[in-house]
Amino acid sequence: xxxxxxxxxxxxxxxxxxxxxxxxxxxxxxxxxxxxxxxxxxxxxxxxxxxxxxxxxxxxxxxxxxxxxxxxxxxxxxxxxxxxxxxxxxxxxxxxxxxxxxxxxxxxxxxxxxxxxxxxxxxxxxxxxxxxxxxxxxxxxxxxxxxxxxxxxxxxxxxxxxxxxxxxxxxxxxxxxxxxx
Ligand code: IMP
Ligand code: MG
Numbered sequence: 392x393x394x395x396x397x398x399x400x401x402x403x404x405x406x407x408x409x410x411x412x413x414x415x416x417x418x419x420x421x422x423x424x425x426x427x428x429x430x431x432x433x434x435x436x437x438x439x440x441x442x443x444x445x446x447x448x449x450x451x452x453x454x455x456x457x458x459x460x461x462x463x464x465x466x467x468x469x470x471x472x473x474x475x476x477x478x479x480x481x482x483x484x485x486x487x488x489x490x491x492x493x494x495x496x497x498x499x500x501x502x503x504x505x506x507x508x509x510x511x512x513x514x515x516x517x518x519x520x521x522x523x524x525x526x527x528x529x530x531x532x533x534x535x536x537x538x539x540x541x542x543x544x545x546x547x548x549x550x551x552x553x554x555x556x557x558x559x560x561x562x563x564x565x566x567x568x569x570x571x572x
Contacts (some may be wrong), residue, residue, distance in 0.1 A: 398563035416445030436492030439549035
């Protein structure tokens with residue numbers, strides 16, 4: 392059972408669409424002339440974002456996906472992540488764009504970049520829909536960020552709370568209701 396909560400709209404579907412379009416323009420410019428970019432979606436939270444983003448890219452792209460375990464509420468300092476679903480394709484020597492939903496503490500992104508680096512890709516860059524800079528514990532950054540947000544728990548546009556609300560068309564902030572009585 393989860394505590395009762397309501398969702399307050401934080402970023403509208405219209406604002407997301409406009410931002411995705413401008414991100415795609417920047418990314419297309421950056422990779423202009425690249426033979427075939429490998430766009431890697433980090434599952435599951437990036438699935439809506441990556442679908443919209445690739446459709447706005449003016450580039451030849453290949454799509455691949457990676458799923459890693461989340462460390463949940465683990466308090467271990469290492470905060471290692473394990474691969475649950477690996478890429479289907481080889482990335483050696485290829486330009487890779489890793490697409491992530493949220494960079495929070497940064498541990499997930501740091502570990503994923505370390506795992507991918509062992510496969511000797513060409514350039515590897517990151518595009519994150521959301522960034523919570525005030526929560527960062529390790530020094531990692533995404534070259535492209537959709538929106539910076541405050542330290543608040545969000546859902547929608549692919550992002551879940553307890554596996555729900557991924558299908559919301561906008562991004563909302565979860566507000567937990569006080570239990571009275
Ligand atoms: P990090 O390793 O702390 O940077 O966490 C990254 C992952 O935690 C994100 O990719 C999300 O899957 C999850 N996460 C972080 N903040 C939120 C949130 O506000 N809502 C839902 N998931 C989140
Ligand atoms: Mg994630």
